[in-house]
Amino acid sequence: MDPITHAVVGVAAAVAVGADVSLTNPAIMAALLGAVSPDLDIIYQYWGDHVYLRHHRGFSHSLPGLLGFAVVIGGVLSFLFPELGFVMLFFSAFLGALSHTFLDLLNSYGVMLLYPFSRKKYTLNLLMISDPVLLISSMAVIYFGYQGLNLAYPVLGLVFSYLLLRLFMRRRAEKLIRDYYAGHLDKLIVMPAFIGLAKWDFIVRVQKKNIVGQINLFSCKIIIHKKLKLISEEIKENLEKTKIGKLFKDFTPFFHIDYYIEDNKLIGKFTDMRYFVRNRFLHHATVIVDKDDFQVEKALFQPYSPQNNIEIS
Known part of the structure; x- marks a missing residue:
């Protein structure tokens, strides 16, 4: 706040x-x-x-x-x-x-x-x-x-009623999203949007993907921001065990991990899925490890922008 x-x-x-x-x-x-x-x-x-x-x-x-x-x-x-x-x-x-x-x-x-x-x-x-x-x-x-x-207590009563309304709105958003995916969800998180009382951001896990989007309760319209494919559990767990992986996991409970191979290096990418602003996610991290022995060669925390590289030793 x-x-x-x-x-x-x-x-x-x-x-x-x-x-x-x-x-x-x-x-x-x-x-x-x-x-x-x-x-x-x-x-x-x-x-x-x-x-x-x-x-x-x-x-x-x-x-x-x-x-x-x-x-x-x-x-x-x-x-x-x-x-x-x-x-x-x-x-x-x-x-x-x-x-x-x-x-x-x-x-x-x-x-x-x-x-x-x-x-x-x-x-x-x-x-x-x-x-x-x-x-x-x-x-x-x-x-x-x-x-x-x-009149403090009557106003506080209105505030309490407003919080109950927000809870009802979140439950309504959850139901609409479940209906949209026909109930085939492994995970669903619904959060208030940055701006807009009727808008709610969501993260769903379905069909081996993390999907990040937003729903407008006035129009019942759902917008999908990103579909992120899940990686193998073995690679995910190994990347989470790195120092930057532990730091990022401590920083946000809702993150996605991706990777690619380049010059015998495995480059892991961590993304905080909570905040999608101006057509991109807000917080990231990158770790570069040797593909064979998984020794960390470089780790970067990238808050607010992928170009904001803070090396973590």
């Missing part, structure tokens, strides 16, 4: 539990700081795209990480505003931070909720990266709170 939505939702959460709407209110400050604090993992960008993408939504978005941020924010603000007390400021900061992780849980990138105990990314696949309905609803909570009107 985008930073503005995170900030607005965090403040709205504090208003919903009774905080007065004022930028000088320490509880609002704590909620606002808590709501944006998980994205401090942007500091990983200093070491490059591959480090940032590998750790993004890791510890800083986990439950232990949220507690850590809340303790720090609550401690600093309670020192500056002793009249409110640590417990209240800790609670406000934790509420804001929790709203951040909850929002990120709702989109397709996911969060490592239980890090460092598990690196698994959890996702509910309900919302786009930037959701206008959620943003406007949160702004309404803040506005009504500023006007002294206690």
